[in-house]
Amino acid sequence: MPIAYYITHPQVQIDTTIPVPDWGLSDVGRARAHAMLDQPWIASIGRVVSSGERKAIETAEVLGRHLNLAVQVRQRMHENDRSATGFLPPPEFEAVADQFFANPHESVRGWERAIDAQQRIVSEVEAVLDVNDAGNIAFVGHGGVGTLLLLSLSDRQISREADQPAGGGNYFAYDLGARRLIHGWRPIDRLS
Template identity: 80%
Template sequence: MPIAYYITHPQVQMDAAIPVPEWGLSDVGRARAFAMLDQPWVGPIRRIFSSAERKAIDTAEILARHLRLAVEVRDKMHENDRSATGFLPPPEFEAVADQFFANPHKSIRGWERAIDAQQRIVSEVEAVLGADEAGDIAFVGHGGVGTLLLLSLSGREISRAADQPAGGGNYFAYDIATRRLIHGWRPVDMRPT
């Protein structure tokens, strides 16, 4: 049973002077990405697809070097487009993210609508899965669109209730053949019990 893993980048180095898509991993995020390499689910991965954002590429490259694979960048796997506001301080960001999930058919402060971001990530993942040969696949991306993908796979309405735990660096898995969720969010650096 080939499995798809959707992996979110762990903690980033925030800098209001740098555009958010160009932020890289923080020292903590990098350490967590390396800790992921010891997880039992990592070994069977045969292809790695990443968002073009720096933090996702940083995470994907750590995984790819370990598995001796190439990173295949997919531009449409980016996080929900928040360029209208740029950097927002964490409390303000969380409040706007709450509105983003609560009002999926509305653009909140110029952000991409949640319904559009969901359609984009689902279409991009399906384009990869429709053309891929057998084998486990990793998609490395972001918490917002990852949550939207998880909700689509689960047949649930858009809501923040299914959002990944704070800090990023989580993954979920699903059966490629049936598109059925195997498990929801788990930390990338903690072995399942």
């Protein structure tokens, strides 16, 4: 049974002077990405596919170097488009994210609609899987669209109840043949 792992980038270096998609991993995020390599499921991965955002690419490169695999970058795997607001302080971001998930057919403060972000990430993942011949695969991306993908795979309505734990650096797994969730979010750096 081939398995897909959807991995979210861990902590980032916040810099309000540059666009959010250009943020890289923080020291904590890099350490967590390297700690992920100790997970027993890592050795089974035969292909690594990443969002085009810097933080996701940096996470995917840690994995790719460890496995001696090239990282394939898919620009449309990006996080939900929040460029209309740019950086928001954490309490404000959380409030807008709540609205994003609660109102999936509306653009909240100019953000990409949740329903559109979900269709985009599902479509991108399916396009990659249509040509997957490497067995187990790792997708490296973001919490918002990752949650939307997890909800789609679980045949559940869009809501924030399935959102990854705070801070990023989590993963879920699903059976590629059945397109069935094996398990929900788990930390990338904790053996389970």
